[in-house]
Amino acid sequence: MPAQPLDTKTVTALVSDASAAPSMHNAQPWKFRFLRADRTFHVRSDPERTMPHADPTNRALHIGCGAALFNLRVAAAHAGWEPTTRLLPDPADPELLATVELAEPVRPETDLATLHPAIHRRHTSRHPFSEEDIPQAIQDTLSGAALREGARLLFPAEWHAESVLDLVHDAEGRDSLDPSQFQDIVRWTRIGADITATPADGIPDYAFGPRKRGGKAPVRDFAGRRPMPGREVATFESKPQLALLGTTGDRPEDWLTAGQALERVLLEATLDGLATSLTSHALEWPELRWAVRDPQSAMGFVQMVLRLGYGEQGVATPRRPVGDVLEIEP
Template structure:
């Protein structure tokens, strides 16, 4: 039986799971603090690793932190707790994005916890081509259910809508590489030589689509020698649209929870993913990404799903690096 002692060993497991979450440019913009009197683990924004040119409102930062909170919740359930997650618990502390109370044990494990926990250590963003094998409808339905569990929606656009979204993504990618501030910021997160435990290692950069159909982010608008040779990507990419009803910081956090829940559920089924978030970085294009036939809603991110290699993890900060002892 798992121990419920909130000791250093348990905290290291919880935080190690949390920091395995995806974050914009692998910036890992989070810090953790324990309030021992209430057995509450606080998750705070670390603005020193923000990406202001790409994310001036902090929307992507909130999504990143929300994904870490989902992993933290899964890990807490794995260890035997019944965690209570409160988002934005104190209006006087806007950088306190979540509080996870760990003062109660769970009588029985939440369904699916063990599979999701194992998936934390195997989930990686895949920037290389997928095989083109379609994801079964039953798996896609399960991913949509995972998003609904976090008060978000996962839409599966048809062929015409997918083409429209890819066109918007391509336009955003052109803007990203033409805009000096965004281009410079993106380059600054590429790590060459001795790699620090955050950012994008040059070895993790993927190729561009030789057919020009699937607009992958070109982090390496940097040095031609670091570009991969173009490759042919899947002809019919399966794009999923993650959306929320509203568009405030709490909704961005919920989008992060939903994103990671979807990604872990996909990993359980051997489905790989990469994120197409370029259009989300330009307000007009993000508004255009909403499908008018679905009524109100706010698109938070596009997810590319398919089959391919598991990939390798990008560097992660250690628990000591992101632990707040004050």
């Protein structure tokens, strides 16, 4: 397929695809600038969309922007362009997270375009999954997807999974004792009239999923103690199938790498018919995060905990208008 012309319509479509990425509390902490003369996108962070309580180091912000960067690469390949990416290209400008140059047609060996159908099908599911095991072949495919982006995906042994669930439960208890930990959630969740008032970002109440009556799935209850009349109640998995995504280092470049690997895994999982959800709950407490990893593994730092399985797919959550996140320069 010939490369599509990089006119305003195409550039807007590429950023629309990029913005379908997941981010902490759906804050969408990214901006894009397209330099038409250079055929280059600048991917930037949006400092107004940080999480001072849950993400004081901006680790999750970088992971979300990394996921959006990966979607941009997939969309560019689908449009016929080879995306040449540089991470953190300017030390003097830390908000410039990456550049993506579209200087030549996509190479035959680039397989990113095959993931494009999953971009707008992928949604976080906060519903129960079945107890059906994920086949080993699919686990291997997902682990390989992470590895291709420079990260690792580990499916923990039963003892390790139980330990991770205990740490998530510990984080929930710590949150309940520290009201400030709920401030970011209040800012980025929309209940009732708030959905109509601020429809472009955050997590609307229809995406909260049912309240958990039983089971061990690590699904955060975004309602907290706020009333939600008529909300369903459900029993979740007794043995949730978890995966840990991690990197060797723990610097901003590693977080961007983790975000790209995360989105590649999520898109692959979507194409394989899996429902997916994410939790960073135990990772938000430094004294818990170190205990999430398996000390015998080669994974240096866990960046995200994934829950995978067969079940109801999640619903689409709002996205900011492309005009709010994209600037096109001559």
